[in-house]
Amino acid sequence: MLKKPLSAFLFIIIAAIAIPAAGLWLTEKETTQAPVQEEDPTVDVIRSDTQKTESVPLEEYVAGVVAAEMPASFEKEALKAQAVAARTFILTQTLKGMDVTDTVDDQVFKDEEDQKELWGADFETNKAKIEAAAQETEGEVLIYDGEPITAAFFSSGNGQTENAEEYWQSAEPYLISVASPWDAAAPNFEQEVVLTKQEVEEKLGVSLPGSGVVGAVIKKTTGGRIGSIAIDGKTFTGREIRETLGLPSADFQMTVSDADVVITTKGYGHGVGMSQYGANGMAKEGKDYQDIIAHYYPGTVISDAQTFLNR
Template identity: 80%
Template sequence: MKKPFFAFLLIVVTAIAIPAAGLWLTDGQKTAPKKEEKEPTVEVIRSDTQKTESVPLEEYVAGVVAAEMPASFEKEALKAQAVAARTFILTETLKGQDVTDTVDDQVFKDEDDQKKMWGADFKKNKEKIEEAADETEGEVLVYDGQPITAAFFSSGNGQTENAEEYWQSAAPYLISVVSPWDESAPNFEQELVLTKQEVEEKLDVSLPSSGEVGTVVDKTTGGRIGSILIDGQSFTGREIREALGLPSADFNMTVKGSDVIVETKGYGHGVGMSQYGANGMAKEGKNYKDITAHYYPGAEIADVQSFLK
C-alpha cells in the first residue's frame, strides 16, 4: 500500500441513488426488507486492463487481504488486516478518490489472480481469508467518530513510526508504538549491495573511498534515520530510502571497494500496523481487536453502514 492517505473506492448500495460524500447508496425496493439490500460495492481500476470494475465490498476486502498478507498468517492477524483494508477503502471513498489494485492504493487480487498465486492451495486459502472478512463484516476503525487512515506495512524495526516523521502529517492514532514481534519476520534484517557509482548518481554526491557513508544528524521516534549528511548535503531517511529503493528508512551504508553495502531493518514505511507484528500478537493469543487497538491507539470499531447514509 503506497501512500499515507491512500486511495479508496466508490461504494454503492441499490434502489434510489443518493449521492452522499462521494458514495451512491441504494436500498433496493422501497418495500423490500433490510436483509434484501444489496451489498455496497467498490469501484476498482484494474491495472492490467485500465478498466473500472465494481466489486462487492466484502469480496474486495477479501481480495485485498489475499494480496496484502500471507494466507499462512494467523486468523486473527488476517481479521485485523480485513478491518484495516475495509477502513482504508471507506476513507478514500469519502474523499472521492479513485482507487487502483496496486501498491499505490491497496493491492487487490480477484479469484483468477488468487488461483494463479496459490495453485493447489487456492481453496484452503480462499476459505480462510473469506472467513476473516466474514467474521469482521462491516467493521471499520474510527477516531473521534471519523474513519481513520489505516496505514499498514510489512514489518518494522521493533517500533512503528509517528506519521508526521515520515509523511509530515500527524494523526493521533498513527503514533510510534513498540513492535517486538517484528524480529521474527524474515525481512527484519537485510543486506543489499549497490554499486558506488549508482549511489553517487542517484543521490548526486561523492562518496568516500571506503568506510561509513554520511553522518546521521538525528533519528526519528521510531528509530529510523531522521536526517543524514552525505557529502555536505542533508537528506531525510525517507528520501534515501526512496531514491535507492531500500526496504526501510532504518539503514546503515558502508563503502567497500566499488560497492556500497546497505544494512536495513524492517520492510516498509513503518507507519500504522506492522503485518508481522500483527501475526506475532495473534500467535500470543491476542485477537484482532487487541491488534488494531495496539497499532492504532485510540481508534475504535464502528459499522461501515453508518457512513453510507
C-alpha cells in the same frame, strides 16, 4: 470507490407517489410479501493489467486485499485485523472521492483468478480461511473522533513503529510510535542491499569516500529510523534515501566497500501504522484482532461502514 446502495425507504416513497388511488386498497398481506432489498455496496477498482474499472462487492474486495497484502499462512486473528484495515482504507478513499487501483499506490487487490495463480493447490483452503476473516469482521471499520481513519500498514518494522509526522510530515493521533518486538521474527527483518558506488553517487548527487561508513546521522526518529543524514555536505531525510535508492526501510547504514556500497537495513516498509508481522506475532501469543487494532491504532474504535455510506 464504494457505491452507495439504493435506499429501500426512498424506493418505497417513489413507488407510493406513482401508484393510482385505486392501488392504495392493497391488503396488508400483499404489501408485505415482497419487501425491497438493499443492494450490497460495491467497490470500483481500476485494474492495472487492463486499465479498466471493475465493480466488486465490498466484502469480496476486502478478502481480495487480504489475499494480496498478507500471507495466507498468518494467524486468523492477524488476517481479521488486516481485513478491518483494508475495509477502513477503502471507506476513507470513498469519502474523499478518490479513485482506487489494485496496486501498492492504494492497496493491492487480487481477484479469484489471481488467487488461483498465487496459491495453486492451496487455493481452496486459503480462500476459505481469508473469506472467513473478512466475513467475521463484516462491515467493521476503524474510526477516531467519529471519522474513519487512515489505516496505514506495512510488512515489518525494526522493533518500533513510526510517528506519521516523522515520515509523512502529517500528524495523526492514532498513528504514533509503539513497540513492535514481534517484527524480529520476520524473514525480512534484516536485509543487505548492494549497489554500485557510481549508482549511489549519481542518484544522490554526491561524492562518496573511498571506503568506510557513508554519511553522518543528524537525527533519529522516534521509531529509530534515520530522520536526517548528511552526505558530502548535503542533508537528506531517511525517507528520501529510502525512496531514491529503493531500500526496504528508512532504518539503514551504508558502507563503501571497493566499488560497491553495502546497505544494511531493518524492517520492510514505511513503518507507520500496523506491522503485519507484528500483528501475526500478537496473534500467535493469543491476542485477538481487537487487541491488535488497539495496539497499532491506539485510541480508535470499531464502527459500522454503513453508517458513513448512508450519510
